[in-house]
Amino acid sequence: MSIRRSSHDVTLLDALSELPEVPFTGDLWRVVNGARSPIDGSKGAGRWNLRESEVLYCALEKDGALSEIHFHISRQQSVFPSRLTSTAYRLRAQLGRTLDLTDKNLLVRLGVDLGRYTEILYDRTQKIGEAVNFLGFEGMLVPNARHESTNLVVFPQNCDLDELQEIEGTEIDWTAWRNSR
Numbered sequence: 001m002s003i004r005r006s007s008h009d010v011t012l013l014d015a016l017s018e019l020p021e022v023p024f025t026g027d028l029w030r031v032v033n034g035a036r037s038p039i040d041g042s043k044g045a046g047r048w049n050l051r052e053s054e055v056l057y058c059a060l061e062k063d064g065a066l067s068e069i070h071f072h073i074s075r076q077q078s079v080f081p082s083r084l085t086s087t088a089y090r091l092r093a094q095l096g097r098t099l100d101l102t103d104k105n106l107l108v109r110l111g112v113d114l115g116r117y118t119e120i121l122y123d124r125t126q127k128i129g130e131a132v133n134f135l136g137f138e139g140m141l142v143p144n145a146r147h148e149s150t151n152l153v154v155f156p157q158n159c160d161l162d163e164l165q166e167i168e169g170t171e172i173d174w175t176a177w178r179n180s181r
Contacts, residue, residue: 008131015110016099016131024095024139027167028058028152029065031088038089039164041156047122048129048142048153055129056154056164062088064149066177071146080174090167093152095138095159101128102141102150118145129153 030038041054049055059065065088074080101107104114111124125142132140138159144151154164 008134009127012110012127012131013135016128016135019099019101019106021097021137022100022141024093024098024141024152026060026093028060028091028093029062029088030056030058030091031065031069031086031172033069033084033086038087038091038166038169039156039161041154045122045126047125047145048140049133050126050130053130053133054156055133056156058091058093058152058154059144059147059149060152061144061147061149062090064144064147064151066172067146068144068151070174070178080178084174086172086174087169088172089169092165092167093139093154094163095154097137097158098139098141098152099132099137100141101132102143104143107143117143133158 032038032040039056041056042049043051043054045051046055046057057068059068069086073084101110108114110128112128113121113124129140133155136158137155139152139154142151142153
């Protein structure tokens with residue numbers, strides 16, 4: 001019999017295991033580029049996941065989702081692409097096992113440097129996200145780094161994606177959105 005070993009920080013796993021599970025039921029927003037499905041997970045490394053782990057980054061507010069995507073597109077090139085087609089999807093989610101990590105004092109106790117949270121310094125948050133995923137949670141609520149709102153990070157391998165229902169999709173006019181800010 002083989003023993004499954006975790007490369008996760010046992011202290012971090014213990015701290016996360018002690019937090020109360022909360023259900024999440026509600027609307028959220030996800031922005032995707034091109035013809036991608038809104039429930040097709042992000043496969044690159046992000047604030048809360050390593051490259052090997054698929055996640056769905058969603059926001060509880062539409063502007064939160066737009067702000068996150070706009071930031072990442074803008075930092076990749078000096079001129080924002082004029083022909084980029086993006087869609088903001090409103091989804092309805094019903095998840096039974098989520099963690100609420102929106103308390104900034106809790107994040108500090110978990111080792112996150114809030115003074116640098118908006119920077120592309122993902123090492124600690126990735127470890128937290130990977131540990132939450134490893135523990136089998138369907139998602140986690142976290143502060144949005146680009147907007148005063150909350151994100152929901154969903155771990156597709158831990159949940160039934162049928163619990164995410166597409167409500168509507170609206171094409172984004174990035175120029176108009178930027179001008180309205």
